[in-house]
Amino acid sequence: MLLRIEKLIYGGDGLARLPADENGRGxxxxxxxxxxxxxxxxxLSEEKxxxxxxxxxxxLQPSPQRxxxxxxxxxxxxxxxxxxxxYEEQLKIKAAILQENLRRIxxxxxxxxxxxxxxxxxxxxxxxxxxxxxxxxxALGYYEFGSHTLLPIEQCPISSPLINQALVQLIRLxxxxxxxxxxxxxxxxxxxxxxxxxxxxxxxxxxxxxxxAWAEGVAKAVSQVEGVVxxxxxxxxxxxxxxxxxxxxxxxxxxxxxxxxAFRVSAGxxxxxNRHLTNQLVTLVTANQGGHTxxxxxxxxxxxxxxxxxxxxxxxxxxxxxSSFTDLGQNAPPTVKTVxxxxxxxxxxxxxxxxxxxVVVDPPRGGLGQSVTRSLAGLGxxxxxxxxxxxATLARDLGGLLAAGYRVxxxxxVDLFPQTYHLESVFQxxx
Numbered sequence: 001m002l003l004r005i006e007k008l009i010y011g012g013d014g015l016a017r018l019p020a021d022e023n024g025r026g027x028x029x030x031x032x033x034x035x036x037x038x039x040x041x042x043x044l045s046e047e048k049x050x051x052x053x054x055x056x057x058x059x060l061q062p063s064p065q066r067x068x069x070x071x072x073x074x075x076x077x078x079x080x081x082x083x084x085x086x087y088e089e090q091l092k093i094k095a096a097i098l099q100e101n102l103r104r105i106x107x108x109x110x111x112x113x114x115x116x117x118x119x120x121x122x123x124x125x126x127x128x129x130x131x132x133x134x135x136x137x138x139a140l141g142y143y144e145f146g147s148h149t150l151l152p153i154e155q156c157p158i159s160s161p162l163i164n165q166a167l168v169q170l171i172r173l174x175x176x177x178x179x180x181x182x183x184x185x186x187x188x189x190x191x192x193x194x195x196x197x198x199x200x201x202x203x204x205x206x207x208x209x210x211x212x213a214w215a216e217g218v219a220k221a222v223s224q225v226e227g228v229v230x231x232x233x234x235x236x237x238x239x240x241x242x243x244x245x246x247x248x249x250x251x252x253x254x255x256x257x258x259x260x261x262a263f264r265v266s267a268g269x270x271x272x273x274n275r276h277l278t279n280q281l282v283t284l285v286t287a288n289q290g291g292h293t294x295x296x297x298x299x300x301x302x303x304x305x306x307x308x309x310x311x312x313x314x315x316x317x318x319x320x321x322x323s324s325f326t327d328l329g330q331n332a333p334p335t336v337k338t339v340x341x342x343x344x345x346x347x348x349x350x351x352x353x354x355x356x357x358x359v360v361v362d363p364p365r366g367g368l369g370q371s372v373t374r375s376l377a378g379l380g381x382x383x384x385x386x387x388x389x390x391x392a393t394l395a396r397d398l399g400g401l402l403a404a405g406y407r408v409x410x411x412x413x414v415d416l417f418p419q420t421y422h423l424e425s426v427f428q429x430x431x
Contacts, residue, residue, distance in 0.1 A: 003029060003054065005038045008093050010101065012081030012421040014038070018052070018343065019277060029054050031146070033075060035063035035085055036093070043398045059210045065089035070122065070419075071157045078145040080158065080352040087418065094423045095413055098391045105395035107401065112410045113177070118282075119277050120417040125276040126194075129187040130168075138174030140167060140186060149205040151237055158419055160275060162194045165285045166222050170199075173221040178388035182209035184233060189265070191254050191354070192275060196226045199255040200267045205232035205244065212247040219249045227251035229267035243268050243323075258282065264330045268323040269301045274416040282307055284412055284426045285385050291357030295381070297343045298362045302336070319344045335413045343368075358383045367393025377404030384429045389416075405431045 003016035014034035017026035026052040034040055039061035046053040069083040077120070078172045095114055102108040131150050133139035133227040134363050139152035143174070155164050156173060182203040191251045199218055203211055215228040216267050227250030228317045231243035245252065245267065253266040265271045272278045286307040292314060299317035308315045315336045319325045325340045333340055339346055343363075359381045361368060366388060368376070376384065377400065384406060388394035396409075410428040417423065 001042055002060070003031060003040050003042045004417055005031065005034045005036055005040065007036050007100075008034075008097065008421075010097050010239065010421060013053075013391070016040075016042075016054075021321060027052060028328045031056055032081070033084055034059070035066055037229070038063050040343065053131060064289065071152055072150060072155075073142075076144055077141075077151050077153065078147075079156075081421045083175055083419050087118070090418065091118060091413075091415060094415065097421075098423060098425060101391040101395045102398065105392060106128070106210075106399040106402065108395070108398060108408070112409065112411055114413055115413045117277065117280055117412060119415045119418050120273055120373035122157050123164075123165070124274050124276050124418060125156075125159045126192070127187065127271070128156055128163050129185060130167075131178065132174075132183050133183055133242075134181070137361055138201050139295045140171055140174070148374050158189045159188075161193045162190045162197060162224060163188045166197055166225075167197070169222045171216070172370075173217060173289045177217060179214045182206070183214065183230075184209065189212075189254055189271075190275070191226075192257045192278070194275065195253060196224055197222065198226050198251070198265075198267060199228045201228070201230040202233035202243070203230060203246070205246065208246040209252075212249075213251040215247045221399075225250065226254050227267075231268055237331075258303075260310075260428050263303065263333070264327050266323050266327050267299055269327050270321070272303065272416065277414060277416055281387075281414055281416070281424070283425070284414065285360055285387060286327075288386075289383065290360050293354070293356040293358075295354075295356040295359045295379075297346075297359065298364070299328055299338075300324050300332040300362070304334050304362070305332055308358075308360070318343055331347070344371050344400050346377070347372060347379070351375060351378060351414050352387065355379060356381045360385045361391075362387040364395065366389045368397045373397050377401060377406075382431060386427045386429065386431075387424065388425045388427070391423065391425065394427070401429060407431065 005014040013030040016029045020026045027405045040056040041053040041058040042056050045342050067086050074083045104402050130140040133150045141150050141152040144151045183201040187200040198341040218228045229252050230247040253264050256263045256265050292313045294308045294312040296317040299319040304316040318339045321341045404427040409430045413427040414424040
């Protein structure tokens with residue numbers, strides 16, 4: 001069939017429509033790896049009552065913004081979605097998607113400019129997490145696009161040069177000396193100047209003896225390694241919030257230096273992945289703020305709390321994950337009160353008893369949710385900054401905050417994830 005792509009939507013797909021039927025508007029068709037305005041020859045790959053999926057067999061009328069992909073694995077690998085678009089076009093696409101989600105979900109038409117903060121488009125990631133292939137020869141890779149089949153890789157152009165160097169060394173080691181069969185994933189984390197590495201392995205909890213030998217081998221084989229930590233992972237991808245360390249060789253953490261402070265980041269702890277925009281993100285969140293009390297919710301290892309501690313008399317940082325909370329305690333100065341709790345539970349405990357001057361929230365992809373949004377509205381903070389990694393949940397939560405009397409003072413799109421559909425945004429609200 002012939003399809004004309006109307007626009008791109010969050011998730012990476014292009015939106016087209018089948019011819020109108022007796023019910024009116026034609027059914028939506030989602031097509032990956034296309035660009036707005038393109039005419040494609042496509043074949044259906046999946047049909048649902050409300051939509052269909054298709055794959056482009058040929059690009060009959062390509063967009064002038066279409067470019068040759070930089071990575072040899074693109075189209076097969078599930079990690080990147082926009083390598084066929086020039087970087088300026090990627091930014092335009094993301095801005096349009098963010099604004100469309102705000103318009104559709106929050107009924108919000110921005111009255112302030114959307115400021116766009118680009119990143120170097122390649123080698124920007126300071127962290128890469130790869131699946132271990134149960135194959136011979138040994139392989140590391142990502143899932144193939146739209147499947148759970150491993151695609152072996154030997155390079156990743158969006159990861160830092162040192163991480164790519166480590167991949168070569170890890171693959172060579174795995175082929176010379178096979179790792180334990182229980183090893184499922186390997187994560188490589190590089191420091192700010194890309195000179196030191198922390199390597200994490202994830203495996204079943206009953207494999208401590210075998211993985212200790214593997215960790216020792218990695219520490220010898222991979223250059224510039226600060227430490228190797230193997231964590232238990234019972235089930236599910238990224239199930240590491242309370243992961244138990246089975247083996248540690250060298251350091252169990254890495255020091256990440258920013259413009260404002262040095263942060264201890266332990267194995268299993270969260271930290272921003274774009275090595276070029278971390279300082280800019282902190283500035284957007286914390287600049288021109290000050291007062292008596294600031295509240296940092298979903299504080300992680302303290303990236304925002306440490307900066308806020310220089311601008312407020314008191315900072316309260318709330319984090320629930322064990323590893324991140326331990327790092328938070330090490331990184332935060334005495335003027336920061338650290339609280340280990342879910343945000344929902346913490347806000348319910350302090351309801352009616354505090355009114356901070358400023359609140360920053362940096363929730364996971366699922367956003368705040370109705371309960372936290374309602375509690376934030378009840379706090380009555382005159383200034384609130386929302387750091388979001390998902391435009392749909394951001395728009396949902398903004399709807400509640402706007403209804404509670406907040407308005408958007410500034411809006412920023414921070415492109416922490418070039419070549420992918422993911423986007424980060426910072427919204428500064430006042431009331």
